[in-house]
Amino acid sequence: MSAAPMIEVENLTKSYGGRAAVRDLTFTVKRGEIVGFLGQNGAGKTTTMRMLSCFMPATSGTARVAGFDVFTQADEVRRRIGYMPEGNPLHLDMRVREYLKFRARLKGLTPARSRERVDIVTAQCGLGDVAGKVIGTLSGGYRQRVGLADALVHEPELIILDEPTKNLDAHLTRTVRQLIKDVSKDRTVFISSHLLPEVELTCTRVIIIHEGSIRESGTLDELQRKMSAGQQVIAELAAPVPDLREAWEHMAEVEHFDISAAEGSFHRCALTPRAGLDLRPQIFELAKARGWPLRELTRTRHSLEDIFVHVTRREQEEP
Amino acid sequence: MQPFLTLVRRELGSCYVSIIGYAIVAAVQFLLGLSFVIVLRALNGKPFDVPVTEAFFNNGLFWLTMLLAPPIITMRAYSLEKSSGTYETLMTAPVGDMQVVLAKFTGALLFFMSAWLPLLAYPFLLKRFSVDLAQVDTGAVGGTFVGIFLFGALYIALGCFASSLTRNQIVAAMNAFALGLGLFLLSYLTFILPPKAGWQSAVLSHISMIEHMRDFTRGIVDTRQVVFYVSLTTLFLFLTLKVVESRRWK
Numbered sequence: 108m109s110a111a112p113m114i115e116v117e118n119l120t121k122s123y124g125g126r127a128a129v130r131d132l133t134f135t136v137k138r139g140e141i142v143g144f145l146g147q148n149g150a151g152k153t154t155t156m157r158m159l160s161c162f163m164p165a166t167s168g169t170a171r172v173a174g175f176d177v178f179t180q181a182d183e184v185r186r187r188i189g190y191m192p193e194g195n196p197l198h199l200d201m202r203v204r205e206y207l208k209f210r211a212r213l214k215g216l217t218p219a220r221s222r223e224r225v226d227i228v229t230a231q232c233g234l235g236d237v238a239g240k241v242i243g244t245l246s247g248g249y250r251q252r253v254g255l256a257d258a259l260v261h262e263p264e265l266i267i268l269d270e271p272t273k274n275l276d277a278h279l280t281r282t283v284r285q286l287i288k289d290v291s292k293d294r295t296v297f298i299s300s301h302l303l304p305e306v307e308l309t310c311t312r313v314i315i316i317h318e319g320s321i322r323e324s325g326t327l328d329e330l331q332r333k334m335s336a337g338q339q340v341i342a343e344l345a346a347p348v349p350d351l352r353e354a355w356e357h358m359a360e361v362e363h364f365d366i367s368a369a370e371g372s373f374h375r376c377a378l379t380p381r382a383g384l385d386l387r388p389q390i391f392e393l394a395k396a397r398g399w400p401l402r403e404l405t406r407t408r409h410s411l412e413d414i415f416v417h418v419t420r421r422e423q424e425e426p
Numbered sequence: 427m428q429p430f431l432t433l434v435r436r437e438l439g440s441c442y443v444s445i446i447g448y449a450i451v452a453a454v455q456f457l458l459g460l461s462f463v464i465v466l467r468a469l470n471g472k473p474f475d476v477p478v479t480e481a482f483f484n485n486g487l488f489w490l491t492m493l494l495a496p497p498i499i500t501m502r503a504y505s506l507e508k509s510s511g512t513y514e515t516l517m518t519a520p521v522g523d524m525q526v527v528l529a530k531f532t533g534a535l536l537f538f539m540s541a542w543l544p545l546l547a548y549p550f551l552l553k554r555f556s557v558d559l560a561q562v563d564t565g566a567v568g569g570t571f572v573g574i575f576l577f578g579a580l581y582i583a584l585g586c587f588a589s590s591l592t593r594n595q596i597v598a599a600m601n602a603f604a605l606g607l608g609l610f611l612l613s614y615l616t617f618i619l620p621p622k623a624g625w626q627s628a629v630l631s632h633i634s635m636i637e638h639m640r641d642f643t644r645g646i647v648d649t650r651q652v653v654f655y656v657s658l659t660t661l662f663l664f665l666t667l668k669v670v671e672s673r674r675w676k
Contacts (some may be wrong), residue, residue: 182520182522185520188518190518192515192518196515197512197515198440198512199510200444210519212429213516
């Protein structure tokens, strides 16, 4: 069983009254990966996560977690996942320790084991100071940690987190993010977000979902490479404009260029290459041959945000 | 079994930490105390030929308590979890739908019964302060509690069903009360309609809760009535289970 991928989703579709919220989703998450599930609000992230956590069934298609079907073997699946739903719902009338113990017992841990695990996750999530407090009196950051501790308490193989840093301030977001990184060392994490930095900082792989279907998927590097067609090379050279213009016009690989004055005698050239080529070695050689002082030579890298905006805009323009 | 017991404990715990729980207990005690006083006044110095328990339970305050308490105890069962979102964490834990339904029912029923417990003190009070020691029959008190338990189980099951249908607690309570009251008012048909020999009046007398309770308070536990309550309770628990499962049909 351990050879099976952690999550296997095939042609997963969910429609509500004829309208498909999730359409023909197919993806795999290997063991040990931290995968970010990225999409705008209403893209189908929560629906997918609810199906994976056996809360609601799919209209068609299959999903397996650790080799178990989420519909027919729901109990096996539930034992193996720690799920934190969107908005992190908690029993506000319970005390932190009491709640975690309740959840541990509910998930089938023996009394001794649940005490032990509650101690561990309390320490892990930094809840020691508030263990005796009523959850309803805690701040958002602490509540988030309680939710995370709940997801971890039964040592699940897979953690599914739906928007774990929603409505948290920057500092708390960082704390929670670090926490996610810490706990993900020995397990698989599947995390959804509409925030790009979130995914960029925590995940090893990204799946971008838009209007219910997958648009892009891959590691950050892969996605950046895919997007490199539109990448530019920036070179700052000290040379007269006509010379520069002439040089770029004769360089076959340059599709488009733009020259603007920079401070001193330097000019800033933004070059768009043909077919995603890397122009940097050529430009360096050129500068060396002509004896032009060169002070900057960079390739603009697409941030995940660029990729995301590109992917989702392309889709919006199509219809 | 373990998740079931854990959930029952949680349900009971949530009743005892909330102000609503204590408000229910207080209201039940107030209404029962009041009807106790009324019965005592009525009986004061007069000879009477019915058991004290029957006189006590044949007044409106008792039925008011019986009809009002279950909807308020059960209104939160599913509605609150649905509206706060904890329903999702509950249903994604390795717990069966059946366990959830039974645990919520058991927890609410235990709480309901615990609200009636102080009632046990009344017979002792009567014995202590009345001249005639034969007034209170243990059998009648036992039968009364069996009656309260069976009636309570049915109305708690009905309340759970109403709560599972909505995410609004008030709507849940009102639906449960309306359904419960409707069921209860069927009893009055036997009083309104002239008794005839036909099967209709036979059916009506079988579903009359007032008559059932009269038997119970006399210490008579009739299996037909036990079957009536147990089967109706099962029916509403079954319906609740189907509502809980229905999220898988959508």
